[in-house]
Amino acid sequence: MVEITEVKNEKELEEFVKFPFGLYKGSKYWVPPLINGEIKTFSPQHNPTLEFCDTCLIVARKDGRVQGRMALIINKRENEMLGQKKLRFGWLDFTDDGEVTQALFAYAQKWGAGYGMEYMEGPVGFCNLDKAAMLTWGFDELSNTTALYNYPYYPVHMEANGFEKCTQWIESEMKVPDRVPDKIRRFSSLLKEKYSLSTPDLSTKSAIRKYIPQVFDILNQTYSVLENFVPLTKGQQDFYAAQFMDIINPDYVSCVLDAEGNMIGFGVAIPYMASALQKAGGSLWPFGWYHLLKAHKHNDRVELLLIGVLPQWQRKGITALIFDEVMQKFIDNRIVYVESNPEQEKNTQVQLLWKDYESRRHKARWTFTKKLK
The missing domain is CATH 3.40.630.30 (Gcn5-related N-acetyltransferase (GNAT))
Structure with missing residues (x-):
């Protein structure tokens, strides 16, 4: 029983x-x-x-x-x-x-x-x-x-x-190329020139923090078209921002600004922590902190955490510009693989990120539903 x-x-x-x-x-x-x-x-x-x-x-x-x-x-x-x-x-x-x-x-x-x-x-x-x-x-x-x-x-x-x-x-794994494809680099350069776009220096967490409110504003607008999405409250934004700031590496954060200096898109990846978390066994002590710190500094794999582009700037190649910026950092830091987080199958705009790179779709998952009697 x-x-x-x-x-x-x-x-x-x-x-x-x-x-x-x-x-x-x-x-x-x-x-x-x-x-x-x-x-x-x-x-x-x-x-x-x-x-x-x-x-x-x-x-x-x-x-x-x-x-x-x-x-x-x-x-x-x-x-x-x-x-x-x-x-x-x-x-x-x-x-x-x-x-x-x-x-x-x-x-x-x-x-x-x-x-x-x-x-x-x-x-x-x-x-x-x-x-x-x-x-x-x-x-x-x-x-x-x-x-x-x-x-x-x-x-x-x-x-x-x-x-x-x-x-x-669905989830995908992408192999980082030896160099950013020429057509991506040329396209990014043309975009910057055509729309007077820029990518600010985000090499420190303090530089990233000032853009956090704009990140969540874009996040709310980007994902509003997806099934069951509800905008985050200010309290939720602060809660998740604190979580993300603990694990991000500034090298893997990129954003794009328009001619007036307003953010129109962003991308965030984090060091791959799976093996370190397995070694930690659910606790930072006695040595869990060491495994996590080591994975944060020395890793050949990253997870793509979040990416968003304002609706009015979508389908103009902004995601390619974001990827161009962060991809070079992957190459410089000897990252071999990029793992996506779970993406709704209907979110075709995010999935297009992988089309110019060697990749494989390696996981699938579903949510399940049932009527209550």
């Missing part, structure tokens, strides 16, 4: 956060998060998105042991702005036991229906900048810091419990 209980205290929260560390023990592909960071994610004192979310964390126990977990989230701001009644679910992990997943989803459906929700969708986080979508292909590829990893049996359980595929996400 499976027992479902709600997380009510710090001890149970720690148990919830640590469950996948046992589930994925020995996996070569799962990348563990930092435990303290995960715990803070569920704290209203640290995560401003919780100000407008109803949240319930549940664990499934069988034979006296935790066999599964799930976060149930009602983002009231999102639902009101989009005119929907959606129950988000995330932090979904479970053993390969049909009774466990059936019990988890039955509890979730009852909880969501009790709040008047009409359907559930996931795995997702509290908002659109959190990790999302279940891996459905590419299980033998190392995950990254901006994506979820799961065993191949996960999507099987989703379909067995009546879920349907909702939104597809």
Whole structure:
């Protein structure tokens, strides 16, 4: 028999956060998060998105042991702005036991229906900048810091419990060339001249900070056309900016300014931290900090974190200009591979970034949805 209980205290929260560390023990592909960071994610004192979310964390126990977990989230701001009644679910992990997943989803459906929700969708986080979508292909590829990893049996359980595929996400890996292609370089030069564009010096974090408000303004406008996107609040912007500033390398940040000095586009990549996080094992101590610091300074791989261009400047080649700037830094720093973060399949503008480079599509994932009875 499976027992479902709600997380009510710090001890149970720690148990919830640590469950996948046992589930994925020995996996070569799962990348563990930092435990303290995960715990803070569920704290209203640290995560401003919780100000407008109803949240319930549940664990499934069988034979006296935790066999599964799930976060149930009602983002009231999102639902009101989009005119929907959606129950988000995330932090979904479970053993390969049909009774466990059936019990988890039955509890979730009852909880969501009790709040008047009409359907559930996931795995997702509290908002659109959190990790999302279940891996459905590419299980033998190392995950990254901006994506979820799961065993191949996960999507099987989703379909067995009546879920349907909702939104597809894809990931690509690009090989960094020995030099920036001539046509990209020529095109970038022509763009700068034609539109009087410039790329400021962002070699320090202090130089980057003054552009953060414009980055989020562009982000909100760029992704407004994507499914279920809701603009970030000022509190959310500050929260995610602090997270990003901890991990970015100024060499891998580029932005484009118009003739008046206003930002019209940006791109951010981060050092690839997957192997370092595996060595850290969920903690900065005693040696996790060393592995992360080493990966930050010495790496042959990066993750493309965010890229955005104002709608009125899209389809004019601005992304090529952004890539031209940052690609040269990759070459100078001996980066061999660039890994994309999960991109919605419908986001064709981002996917065009890879067309002039040697690349492979190596992972796919879906979110799943189900009506609540």
